Amino acid sequence: MSLHLAILIAKHLKNSAFKNKAVFIITLFISLLLVYAVLSGWENYTNQNQTSEKYQHESREDWLKNPDKNPHRMAHYGNFAFRKSTSLSVFEFGMEPFFGNAIFLEAHKQNTANFSEAGFSNSMLRFGEISTAMVFQILLPLLIFFLGFNSVAAERENGTLKLISSQGINWKQLLAGKTLGIASVIMILFLPAVLVLVFIWLLLQNFSISFDETLKMILFVGFHFIYLLLFCAIAVLVSASCKTSKKALISLIGIWLVFTIILPRTTQAIGAYIYEAPSKIQFNSDIEKDILKQGDSHNPNDSHYKAIKDSLLLVYKVDSVQKLPFNYSGFIMTEGEKISSKIYNKHLENLLHIYEKQNRFSRAVSFLNPYIAMKNLSMALSNTDYDSYIDFQKKAESYRYDMAQKMNALQIKYISNQKDKPAVIDKNHWAEVQEFHYEPKGVLSVLKNEIASVISLFSWIILLFILIRLASKNLKAI
Amino acid sequence: MLALVFKNFIRSKGTKVGLWFLLIIGFISLLIGQQFQQKQNKNITEAAVYQKEHIVRNASFHKDEMGLLLYYVKFSLVNKTFPLNSLAIGQRDVNPSVQSVTIRGLEGQKYDSELNNPSNLLLGNLDFSFVLLYLFPLLIVAFTYNIVSEEKESGTWKIVATQSNNTFFYILKLFCIRILSLIVLLTIILFMAALLLDIPFKSSLLTFYIISILYILFWFAVCFFIVSLQKDSNFNAVILLTIWLFLIIILPAAINTYIVNKYPVPEALELTLKQRNAYHEKWDMDKKTTMDKFYRHYPQFKNYGIPAQEFSWLWYYAMQQMGDDESAKQSEELQEKLKQRNQASQTIAQFIPTLHTQIQLNEIAKSDLENQLLFMQKTKAFHEKLRLYFYPKIFDNAAVAKENWSKFKVETFEDNSQTNLAKSLLPLLFFNLLLIVPGWMNFRKNQAVM
Numbered sequence: 032m033s034l035h036l037a038i039l040i041a042k043h044l045k046n047s048a049f050k051n052k053a054v055f056i057i058t059l060f061i062s063l064l065l066v067y068a069v070l071s072g073w074e075n076y077t078n079q080n081q082t083s084e085k086y087q088h089e090s091r092e093d094w095l096k097n098p099d100k101n102p103h104r105m106a107h108y109g110n111f112a113f114r115k116s117t118s119l120s121v122f123e124f125g126m127e128p129f130f131g132n133a134i135f136l137e138a139h140k141q142n143t144a145n146f147s148e149a150g151f152s153n154s155m156l157r158f159g160e161i162s163t164a165m166v167f168q169i170l171l172p173l174l175i176f177f178l179g180f181n182s183v184a185a186e187r188e189n190g191t192l193k194l195i196s197s198q199g200i201n202w203k204q205l206l207a208g209k210t211l212g213i214a215s216v217i218m219i220l221f222l223p224a225v226l227v228l229v230f231i232w233l234l235l236q237n238f239s240i241s242f243d244e245t246l247k248m249i250l251f252v253g254f255h256f257i258y259l260l261l262f263c264a265i266a267v268l269v270s271a272s273c274k275t276s277k278k279a280l281i282s283l284i285g286i287w288l289v290f291t292i293i294l295p296r297t298t299q300a301i302g303a304y305i306y307e308a309p310s311k312i313q314f315n316s317d318i319e320k321d322i323l324k325q326g327d328s329h330n331p332n333d334s335h336y337k338a339i340k341d342s343l344l345l346v347y348k349v350d351s352v353q354k355l356p357f358n359y360s361g362f363i364m365t366e367g368e369k370i371s372s373k374i375y376n377k378h379l380e381n382l383l384h385i386y387e388k389q390n391r392f393s394r395a396v397s398f399l400n401p402y403i404a405m406k407n408l409s410m411a412l413s414n415t416d417y418d419s420y421i422d423f424q425k426k427a428e429s430y431r432y433d434m435a436q437k438m439n440a441l442q443i444k445y446i447s448n449q450k451d452k453p454a455v456i457d458k459n460h461w462a463e464v465q466e467f468h469y470e471p472k473g474v475l476s477v478l479k480n481e482i483a484s485v486i487s488l489f490s491w492i493i494l495l496f497i498l499i500r501l502a503s504k505n506l507k508a509i
Numbered sequence: 510m511l512a513l514v515f516k517n518f519i520r521s522k523g524t525k526v527g528l529w530f531l532l533i534i535g536f537i538s539l540l541i542g543q544q545f546q547q548k549q550n551k552n553i554t555e556a557a558v559y560q561k562e563h564i565v566r567n568a569s570f571h572k573d574e575m576g577l578l579l580y581y582v583k584f585s586l587v588n589k590t591f592p593l594n595s596l597a598i599g600q601r602d603v604n605p606s607v608q609s610v611t612i613r614g615l616e617g618q619k620y621d622s623e624l625n626n627p628s629n630l631l632l633g634n635l636d637f638s639f640v641l642l643y644l645f646p647l648l649i650v651a652f653t654y655n656i657v658s659e660e661k662e663s664g665t666w667k668i669v670a671t672q673s674n675n676t677f678f679y680i681l682k683l684f685c686i687r688i689l690s691l692i693v694l695l696t697i698i699l700f701m702a703a704l705l706l707d708i709p710f711k712s713s714l715l716t717f718y719i720i721s722i723l724y725i726l727f728w729f730a731v732c733f734f735i736v737s738l739q740k741d742s743n744f745n746a747v748i749l750l751t752i753w754l755f756l757i758i759i760l761p762a763a764i765n766t767y768i769v770n771k772y773p774v775p776e777a778l779e780l781t782l783k784q785r786n787a788y789h790e791k792w793d794m795d796k797k798t799t800m801d802k803f804y805r806h807y808p809q810f811k812n813y814g815i816p817a818q819e820f821s822w823l824w825y826y827a828m829q830q831m832g833d834d835e836s837a838k839q840s841e842e843l844q845e846k847l848k849q850r851n852q853a854s855q856t857i858a859q860f861i862p863t864l865h866t867q868i869q870l871n872e873i874a875k876s877d878l879e880n881q882l883l884f885m886q887k888t889k890a891f892h893e894k895l896r897l898y899f900y901p902k903i904f905d906n907a908a909v910a911k912e913n914w915s916k917f918k919v920e921t922f923e924d925n926s927q928t929n930l931a932k933s934l935l936p937l938l939f940f941n942l943l944l945i946v947p948g949w950m951n952f953r954k955n956q957a958v959m
Contacts, residue, residue, distance in 0.1 A: 053747075064759070064763075067763065067766075068766075071766045071767070071770055074770045075770060078770070078773050078775075082773070082775045083778075085775075086775075086779070086782060089782055090782055090785075093782065093785075093786055097789075097793075098793050100792065100793065104789070107789075108785065108789045109785070111781070111782070113778070125631070126627040126628070126630070126631045128769075129603070129625070129627040129631055130627060131622055132777075132778070133777075133778055133781060135617070135781065135785075142621070143621050143622045143624070144622065145620045145621060145777075145781075146620060146774075146777040146778065146781070147603070147622065148769060149600070149603045149630060150600075150603055150604060150622060150881075151774050151777070151847055151850065151878075152600070152765070152769070152850070152878065153600065153850070153851050153854050153855075153868060153871075153877050153879070154599040154600050154868060154871045154876070154877050154878075155761055155764065155765045155768070155858070155864060155867070155868065156765050156769075157599075157600075157633050157867075158757065158758065158762055158765065158864070158867070159758060159761070159762045159765075160762050160765055160766050160769075161762040161763050161766050165762070169758070170754075170759075173750075173754070177747060180743075276743065277662075277742050277743055277746075280743055280746055280747070281746065284746065284750055292643060293644075296632045296633055296635055296639065297534075297635060299628060299629055299632040300541055300629075300632070300634065302629075303626070303629045304540070304541055304544055307544070307548070308624070308626060309624075310548065310551070310552040310555065310624070311605065311607075311623055311624045312552055312555050312556050312559055312585075312607060312609070313551075313552075313555055314624055316555070316559045316563075323566075382624065386626040386628070389626055389628065389629065390626070393628070393632070417626070417627055417628050420627055
């Protein structure tokens with residue numbers, strides 16, 4: 032019975048909403064914007080992946096085409112890791128514009144990820160981008176607030192609230208009904224949009240989808256659904272607790288601004304202010320200093336490398352490195368690579384730790400702010416978040432290390448210490464280095480990483496239920 | 510009368526909260542700017558110290574071979590950060606302000622990116638330009654959306670109308686007070702900024718100030734026009750917020766997405782593959798082919814001939830040079846594309862005051878793509894200068910110890926390009942007039958009714 036009444040109220044709200052011409056225009060406009068968002072996301076995705084694939088392929092061909100040569104020269108010839116987008120990034124760009132698209136992987140040297148979209152843009156980029164997720168996360172909540180600010184407050188102003196309560200409808204039914212009513216208006220926009228998204232998403236992958244990606248898509252849609260319902264409930268609660276609809280409107284606009292514009296930027300800025308990250312110069316020179324402490328393989332008199340040399344000569348009972356049964360400089364480079372990459376990784380860990388501290392601030396605020404929780408979650412699901420990027424870079428680095436050491440191993444094995452033979456090996460060896468392939472993080476590890484956001488969204492649901500309950504007891508009709 | 514109206518405005522709790530909020534967040538933005546400035550300065554000092562140590566160390570290790578030494582030695586060029594930069598950080602956090610290059614192939618080095626936390630980049634800086642662009646308009650809207658409607662709704666408008674012989678002037682006064690208070694606030698913040706960040710009181714700060722004022726006036730003009738339509742407060746609030754949303758979020762984002770898709774830059778990846786192959790393939794080619802190409806580029810070195818040894822630094826640097834020479838076309842195409850991008854966004858921005866203001870402020874602060882492109886050009890010239898200086902020394906294998914290494918200090922590039930005042934101010938002036946005139950007419954027309 033009570034549900035029936037709530038549905039009746041919901042239907043009433045929905046019908047009257049569409050009598051309002053402004054609502055109609057806004058809905059139409061948001062639909063157009065969604066179409067634009069999906070189309071540009073699509074174009075962006077295909078551009079990114081086609082380019083990435085093309086050059087990944089080309090660079091592989093180039094690698095294999097190399098003639099017989101010294102493996103160390105091949106280690107300097109190097110490989111590339113090109114970043115590819117996941118299918119969900121059509122709808123959620125996340126941090127993609129700020130990600131470097133290519134890392135050059137060579138011996139001795141950890142290169143930066145270069146060619147980010149941001150590096151090629153002017154400051155216009157910093158206003159943000161239009162993506163489906165942005166429409167869902169920023170614009171739809173505002174539409175919900177526009178629809179909902181007078182849902183109860185206007186009835187109070189008109190005096191109809193008293194009429195409703197005298198007809199035996201209690202507050203709980205009224206609040207639930209109004210929430211459902213706003214939700215049903217929003218669903219008229221959201222549901223068809225989701226259908227289109229799913230269709231496009233299937234189309235992009237030629238209807239062959241993996242289980243992992245399907246789960247991510249379902250979660251993406253599911254969490255956005257919950258997120259929008261949250262805002263419907265917030266709108267109704269605020270409207271019910273304000274004396275006039277004007278007050279409700281101003282409060283809701285305030286909430287929206289704080290949630291979507293002011294808090295995200297402020298918290299991240301504070302995080303970055305408190306935990307200052309080192310500059311690149313400092314980072315690199317610290318690494319260099321540490322490597323020098325360990326020993327400089329380029330310095331012939333370095334004690335670390337001299338000790339290695341002496342012990343090798345002793346073990347193999349020879350008097351010069353030229354007489355060793357394997358390639359000496361290959362051996363030294365293996366050692367050097369091991370030391371330098373260990374030191375690099377240690378410094379990188381420290382740096383990433385600072386970044387995580389910076390991010391922790393806004394992560395903590397995501398408990399207060401469902402927008403940040405939703406944003407973090409949707410970026411994680413589409414693998415366009417901070418963690419995915421760091422993961423990509425780490426995988427690229429480990430590929431680089433393996434490649435360099437593989438080339439060193441070939442040198443140790445096949446290259447002679449004497450200068451009489453040409454120091455080259457057969458080109459067939461090049462294929463022994465596998466092509467770089469990156470598999471984005473799976474749904475489980477994504478969820479584990481974003482557990483704070485998931486908890487935050489669920490706590491918001493619980494909180495709103497409690498608030499509706501409390502409000503039902505304390506609200507007055509007059 | 511004006512004094513009373515002012516008292517009424519300034520005493521309201523909402524006004525006080527709003528002004529204090531803006532002042533505090535403005536101050537925070539200055540602190541963030543200050544930190545940015547300190548970081549940049551530290552960066553540059555470190556670069557100088559680092560370069561000195563680095564050269565001394567390497568020169569003592571590789572004292573016999575000039576060619577080997579210059580394989581390692583890096584020279585830095587700094588893109589000067591002006592104090593004003595801290596007010597509009599722009600793209601300076603994305604792009605490196607120091608380029609450290611060896612004299613080997615430049616194309617493989619010049620796009621090396623800055624170390625960054627992408628989360629910070631995504632959410633953006635809380636610098637003064639953010640406060641001005643995003644938050645000032647919100648306060649302007651909050652101060653003005655109900656200027657007439659509130660009094661009408663509470664029934665006091667009739668009293669005002671009967672007591673003042675010209676209601677339009679009354680409304681103008683209300684606006685003037687609000688405009689004045691926000692301009693005073695802006696002045697206070699910028700004055701604090703000048704002191705805190707050591708910004709010289711020069712024309713660039715003045716231009717910055719004028720653009721900021723025009724931008725604030727633009728938002729007052731928007732509100733003035735909407736208020737002149739004489740709708741109720743709720744309508745005004747919704748419509749003004751929608752305009753804000755359009756100008757601050759939707760239009761810039763849509764245009765950016767458009768530009769990114771319209772001018773994709775696959776040239777970047779093309780270039781990076783090309784330069785790798787162009788250099789490396791020379792190892793497996795006849796030395797003469799490489800050397801001939803090299804001498805065609807630098808005929809002044811022709812007399813060094815074709816090296817007979819299996820390996821020589823002359824040949825090595827000639828190969829490195831080929832990496833740049835043979836990818837020059839792609840490199841130029843990339844620069845061209847980026848210029849097009851920048852041009853297109855500037856042209857479109859003229860029609861969108863928010864975007865225009867952002868781009869202009871960043872241009873004055875030398876923190877936009879244009880500055881970055883110039884810096885890359887300068888890096889190229891810097892690199893070329895070093896090459897030409899060291900090539901003969903390498904080819905002659907000049908004594909390392911004889912070189913005066915201490916003269917290789919970090920160099921600084923100062924972007925002194927002037928802002929075109931007409932280009933930066935006219936669009937804002939135009940939009941101000943475009944809104945004020947019809948607003949004025951609306952009020953005049955309705956005065957009889959009021």
